[in-house]
Amino acid sequence: MERWIDVCVVDDIPVRGSRRTRFNGVEIALFRTSEDAVYAIENRCAHKGGPLSEGIVHDCAVTCPLHSWVFDLATGKARGADEGQIQTYPVEVRDGRAVHVRFPAR
Template sequence: MTEWIELGSVTAIPPRGARCVNTPSGKIAVFRTAEDQVYAIENRCPHKGGPLSEGIVHGASVTCPLHNWVFDLATGEAQGADEGHVQTYPVKVDGGVIYIAPDVLMQMAAE
């Protein structure tokens, strides 16, 4: 059984907002939608390296703050005419607390 690592309270992220989580292997952007869905993706846009945690959250997507590329938070796929993707990471919310599996962090370290 996998032990999940606590990232913090879901209320620490405003609706349609994000927080950046620093790990030994890189940065993960954790998003909360207006519908209280929580997603985690890599924090770097593949286009020009923009910090996605500083982007605009709309529906289940985020728009990069540098050049307006849009990414689906569930799949990491670029939307519209843009091509590319960002890594997604499984998270869960239990009792108002966000968790990520430690194997995700180990996977990041191996890359």
């Protein structure tokens, strides 16, 4: 069964930055944009497995630190000429601060 987990508060994540966490052995990256939107995606680039959490965050996207692939944080899709899809996880910010992420059933 899917479930929502209270992961952190928005301010735990730097603006235009990220934090890492782990669920069920899968590394997950949480991103906060300049507009304070929060996204969660698997922390693994579709290209060579690079840690996306280490990339530069710009508008609603992140650029992978290894080979500069760009992924849309909302859809998990690679932008531009590259093709790839990353697992995304729904996020809700409750009471204006608590970041809840919906994880799949174990």
